[in-house]
Amino acid sequence: MSITSKSIKLLWSNAAGICSFTGCSEKLTVGEAADVAPYTLGEMAHIKGNKAGSNRYDESQPAVERDSYENLILLCPTHHTIIDKVENEADYPVVYLHEMKVEHEAFISNRLGEDKFENIEKLKDQLFIYMTENHQAWEQYGPLSENARRNPNNDQVFALWTSSRLSTIVPNNREIAKLLQENRNLFSRREQIIVSKFITHVESYEKWVSDEIPYQAVLRFPRDFNELIIGE
Structure with a gap:
């Protein structure tokens, strides 16, 4: 085995x-x-x-x-x-x-001490931390990163990207989704649609972790969620 x-x-x-x-x-x-x-x-x-x-x-x-x-x-x-x-x-x-x-x-x-926020700006500040960590993982280790371009078809680089997804992106996504679920009342109706798209993205990531789908089937990160939270 x-x-x-x-x-x-x-x-x-x-x-x-x-x-x-x-x-x-x-x-x-x-x-x-x-x-x-x-x-x-x-x-x-x-x-x-x-x-x-x-x-x-x-x-x-x-x-x-x-x-x-x-x-x-x-x-x-x-x-x-x-x-x-x-x-x-x-x-x-x-x-x-x-x-x-x-x-x-x-x-x-349970590392997040506070789930409920009194206003959306404080919530966005917390979400920004996790999203920035995820973006850095993508920039540093993702398939379009300098590491990947400098070491094409390198098993070590691929293993590092896989471990970065598992050790940074997946746990952070869980925290983001948890915060969104607990504070959905802070978002407008239009924003609720964007929030739902991100949560669906996270759920597909979890299916990859559980081997229910291949990584290629993970839903893409919704760019409008980035605009909603970070404003870019």
């Missing part, structure tokens, strides 16, 4: 591309190192070991579960090494790693 595309996408998007180890906030997408093509830093560690002799190995675990999303935790290389050292096995049991993963993903899901 091997880790499926769906498990990879769920793990990276739910962790927002950040190491899930308690107290570590290392972002696991990396730009460039010297003259080397851009690369992705991040390791999908097994909670229950994936082979006999590895830490936390459970021989009774069905093979299909070993590489499942439920048995994986996203870590930086340092913390992956720490939890898998033989002498550390007692310090990082299965239950503890599961709790660590759940707490981190819950933090990512």
